[in-house]
Amino acid sequence: MMRQNGISLNEILKMDCMKKSKIIAGLRGTMRTVSKVNVMADPDILNWVDEGELLLTTAYSMNKDNVEEQKKLIKECANKKLAGIGIKVYPYLEKLSDEVIQLANELNFPIIDLHYSTPFSDIMTPIFKEIFNKQARLLQRLEKIHERLMNAMLSGPSIEKISRIIYENLHNPVYIRLDIPKFSIKQFKCINETTKEQITKNIENFYSPNFNKRKVKKFDERSELINGKCIKRMVMPIVVENEVYGHIFSFATNNPLGGFDLSILESASTTIALEVLKKLTVREVENRYKSEFLEDLISLNKNRRQKAVERAESFRLNIDTLYSIGIINIKSNNEERMTIDAISNYINKIINSIEKIMEDVKLKGVVASKTESINILLSIDENLVNKKVLDDFKRKVEQLLKNRFKDAEFTMGVGRAYKGITKAYKSHIDAEKAIRAGRMLDDQIVIDFDKLGIFKILCQDDLNEELLNFYNTTLKPLVDYDNKKSTELVKTLESYYEHNGNLKKMSDSLFTHYNTVLYRVQRIKDITELNLDNANDRLSLEIALKIKRLLGIKIN
Numbered sequence: 001m002m003r004q005n006g007i008s009l010n011e012i013l014k015m016d017c018m019k020k021s022k023i024i025a026g027l028r029g030t031m032r033t034v035s036k037v038n039v040m041a042d043p044d045i046l047n048w049v050d051e052g053e054l055l056l057t058t059a060y061s062m063n064k065d066n067v068e069e070q071k072k073l074i075k076e077c078a079n080k081k082l083a084g085i086g087i088k089v090y091p092y093l094e095k096l097s098d099e100v101i102q103l104a105n106e107l108n109f110p111i112i113d114l115h116y117s118t119p120f121s122d123i124m125t126p127i128f129k130e131i132f133n134k135q136a137r138l139l140q141r142l143e144k145i146h147e148r149l150m151n152a153m154l155s156g157p158s159i160e161k162i163s164r165i166i167y168e169n170l171h172n173p174v175y176i177r178l179d180i181p182k183f184s185i186k187q188f189k190c191i192n193e194t195t196k197e198q199i200t201k202n203i204e205n206f207y208s209p210n211f212n213k214r215k216v217k218k219f220d221e222r223s224e225l226i227n228g229k230c231i232k233r234m235v236m237p238i239v240v241e242n243e244v245y246g247h248i249f250s251f252a253t254n255n256p257l258g259g260f261d262l263s264i265l266e267s268a269s270t271t272i273a274l275e276v277l278k279k280l281t282v283r284e285v286e287n288r289y290k291s292e293f294l295e296d297l298i299s300l301n302k303n304r305r306q307k308a309v310e311r312a313e314s315f316r317l318n319i320d321t322l323y324s325i326g327i328i329n330i331k332s333n334n335e336e337r338m339t340i341d342a343i344s345n346y347i348n349k350i351i352n353s354i355e356k357i358m359e360d361v362k363l364k365g366v367v368a369s370k371t372e373s374i375n376i377l378l379s380i381d382e383n384l385v386n387k388k389v390l391d392d393f394k395r396k397v398e399q400l401l402k403n404r405f406k407d408a409e410f411t412m413g414v415g416r417a418y419k420g421i422t423k424a425y426k427s428h429i430d431a432e433k434a435i436r437a438g439r440m441l442d443d444q445i446v447i448d449f450d451k452l453g454i455f456k457i458l459c460q461d462d463l464n465e466e467l468l469n470f471y472n473t474t475l476k477p478l479v480d481y482d483n484k485k486s487t488e489l490v491k492t493l494e495s496y497y498e499h500n501g502n503l504k505k506m507s508d509s510l511f512t513h514y515n516t517v518l519y520r521v522q523r524i525k526d527i528t529e530l531n532l533d534n535a536n537d538r539l540s541l542e543i544a545l546k547i548k549r550l551l552g553i554k555i556n
Helices: 009-013 043-047 067-079 098-107 120-154 159-170 193-206 259-297 302-315 340-360 382-387 389-403 421-440 461-474 476-485 489-498 503-510 514-528 535-550
Strands: 022-025 036-039 053-058 084-088 111-113 174-178 183-187 220-226 229-240 243-251 322-332 364-370 373-380 408-414 446-448
Touching: 009 120, 022 098, 036 120, 043 067, 053 120, 067 098, 098 111, 120 159, 120 259, 159 174, 159 183, 159 243, 159 259, 174 193, 174 259, 193 220, 193 243, 229 259, 243 259, 259 302, 259 340, 259 364, 259 373, 259 421, 302 421, 322 340, 322 389, 322 421, 340 364, 340 373, 340 389, 373 389, 373 421, 389 408, 389 446, 408 421, 421 446, 461 476, 461 535, 476 489, 476 514, 489 503, 489 514, 489 535, 503 514
Parallel strands: 036 053, 053 084, 084 111, 408 446
Antiparallel strands: 022 111, 174 183, 174 243, 220 229, 229 243, 322 373, 322 408, 364 373
């Protein structure tokens, strides 16, 4: 919207300069705000007018026999969102046609019949003076409001105080929501319960994943249906470092919302943004301190680990309890490369959610980011081991990553729990192995090292050479054959294990004739020289498939 801090057309009609003039159409539009006054010497002026202007002209250029031309002028003025038009009808015309008057009434566009004896300068000068005086008063008032907002913030982070200040000046419902710190507050005293429910639902819809306005960094103004009426809604984003961290909502249920109200919302948004920036700065320092602590703790260097142990007390950690480490690797799904700030913001939101889960399941620990990954140190009270709090934590984190953060792909490895913080580095090694083993497991976000079974053996670092040799003597001939002949024998073999050797199900899954599948199975036996009817050969090929995925070998 345009910022129109002026006076209403209704106020202008009461001024001395307008005593001899009268409004002849568009009476319902007299509450429009007049921010400027302009004079139209010819119709081309409409190319240069602004919203909120009061246009002054004469009927001299109007063809009294061309009603359509007069109607076109009124339509264009209304489309330009002018506050109204003042016309010296006499002595050029006896009156405006009934069709023009009717059109103006339908558009709620005010037409003022200016007295022919009043010079335009005698109208413009007092109006400009009144607009200037009012704007000066509004600026003084806005300065006082801004001062109150700053004092409210400086006296302690109190978004509630800020919401009250906004409410006291807008006299309309106000709602503030922040991501950092996680916070929401409403000032709905001036509305009934039904209106509260509908406004709350409207705000919830704004934050719906299907609604793309929530991340827009610009002010949003639109009419919303509340209690069967179209009510103006203003939404001011709270933007810090080019990222949206929350919004201020207001609904015009009691009073109109205009340019001055927009200025108040802007001032409040800027004030809150300063508090958010302070929180972000503190969080950045805390995250760096946590990251350094975890890096030292998981280091293979004894001196660094000892240094971390000495700092454990500052994180309120008992060095003698059980410890497990989780690692979350993050891969963005966005086609466009995310900026460093966007990645950092995204990771921080995940960290906040994980810390909330830890609090819910009563787990202590430290969470910190590292480039495009997150390290989680979990302190597990031995009294809670049998209550499976760690399993509960992993389940909730998996649900969080799967359902809430859909802009990225995640793999989380969780190491075994070791007694004593000095052995936490071993859990970190396990977590890394679990992530490596995750390549062999389909559709799993959280991989628990303790539950890997035989895969624990396959993901050992010192076995890489042996695994490669095993792959070369079992599956590699089949992969080479596929690459050379553009066949799908490896895919058929994978389907064999997926359907427990059921050729009918394999045929349906591969959309291939039964006899073709039968032929492919025989070719697999011939090329690998391993018999799928033999239990040992069957196990060797299945393990070889897992090794292929573990080593990241792909078919061209």
